[in-house]
Amino acid sequence: MIEHTALVVGGTSGIGLATARLLQQRGATVHVVGRTERKLDPELIPHWADGGDPAQIAAVVAKAGPIDWLVVSLSGGEGAGPIAGLDVATLRRAFDAKFWAHLTTVRAALPHLTPTGSITLIGAISARAAMPGTAGLAAINGAVEALVKPLAAELAPIRVNGVSPGLVDTPWWSGFPAEARAAYFAQMAERLPTRRVATAEDVAEVVALAATNPNLTATVIEADGGARLAALV
Template identity: 50%
Template sequence: MSTASASNVFAGQRTVVMGGSSGIGEATATAFAADGAEVVITGRDREKLDVAVARIGGSTSGVQLDATDPAALAAFFTATGTVDHLVVAVSGAAGSGAFADLDLADLAHGFDAKFWPQVRVLQAALPHLRKDGSVTLITAASARAAIPGTAGLAAINGALEAMVPPLAVELAPLRVNAVSPGVIDTPWWDRVPSEQRTALFDGLAATTPVGRVGRPEDVARAIHMFAANTFVTGVVLDCTGGANLPTGR
């Protein structure tokens, strides 16, 4: 994504990207920084944060933070000050597998790694969010994809998505939305052996209307839109390249 921008639509505003040291989070931070925002990214790995800050450029800083730690979250938002836009890209990988054999402890860990941190982040941030600012959660298309082996992931992401409309009403005029990505080529997939990952991506590309898997920048543009468009709230936006459509292909 280009680091040059003519609009500076977020000039003078502060954006916090929780989980911003790689993938979708880093691409999102880059988009906001390119449009003039002061950007704060968080993550657990200090080295990854420093490298990401250097890549993002602009007025960007990185804070080492464990999003599962309520006390650390409270201290972070108190120190950060007023936040205009909050993006919660905290994620995890646990909770997948055939339901008959699904390890319920693993599913619980999946909730602990994604659902509860996103909820805790939003609660901790509320006193510091601009009254009419924005919050964007990052869920996943598994919430509604009906793919065998993803019931656990559907539960985690579906729970987050179910909260978006009532939160948009309860917390108004703060705007609350979510982006629901499909398969995006990010470091999240590094756990899959290279040849297997390539075969998976090629297969998905062949059956997806846009003919490819997603890139972090695709999701970042959707998040950017939610923050910039002050007339959109309570929306869960699919960012899947049409993979969720019943095309009959």
């Protein structure tokens, strides 16, 4: 059996953690990177670093490498809101937390990726869903997902893919009161073709496919429960 090493940056919660656990269950040695210490599965190898800091992330990938599957699941909590009232400094921070952190991580990992390895970036369906109040998020996630095709061509035979989730029940929503969050999820579930809000594990299955399938590259997989088909406003 061929042994693989995965590095999940942004892997201490939500989709990243679910992906790390799934890849570990499938036999990979899995390193996870986060900015804050969390209690993790004992089979996961934790590293504490900021994905947007070139020196910190370079030190981590050097320890973890050689890497077969790089998954970048970094995000922040800012960038949403009507454009007329969206603070530009806030939007810059949101780009730093997601787009620039994705790019910094990919650049740092390149010398440590195996020739048959893969890079999987996590965007969001806001890049295409045209929902009012998400122009900032659309710009950030659109920028992340726009990296996929040119990098797949530039870095071949290393494969590069993206996953574009929709509404997912993850700790990203933990800042909302529990009752309000539950009510919102119930309302949105009625509008989704799947009639349910995704779990982190649902999306992790798609991320694992993108990371591990040797015939998949230059593709952004929309794992959004059909959100792009529905009116979510």
